[in-house]
């Protein structure tokens with residue numbers, strides 16, 4: 001245990017490596033909601049970006065503007081294919097930034113090998129799993145994978 005001493009974690013700027021000691025959010029503070037503490041952290045880091053990396057904050061603002069626009073546009077049905085394409089572009093870009101770690105080819109191969117399939121079936125399942133992964137993460141299509149129909 002921590003003997004009553006609040007645990008602290010480190011948050012580090014990805015641009016300049018400045019470190020911040022952050023109080024463990026799982027330890028409640030009387031009179032402060034956990035969400036309020038996160039909002040305060042966002043303010044702290046926003047101030048850092050404003051002061052040291054304004055170009056990063058500009059990118060944040062542009063991303064928020066894109067998502068705001070998409071959320072507004074999603075509430076309407078549209079016919080214009082150019083608008084639909086632009087919406088999909090923003091959605092895909094946002095989707096890619098929100099993805100967690102991806103299953104590597106080696107990971108998939110290891111999992112498929114555990115199925116004790118024939119070599120032929122193993123190859124088919126391996127390709128299926130890889131294509132499903134790529135579909136789900138909206139990976140750019142390889143030229144040979146693009147349908148000619």
Ligand SMILES: [Zn+2]
Nearest residue numbers: 013015016052
């Ligand atoms: Zn920094």
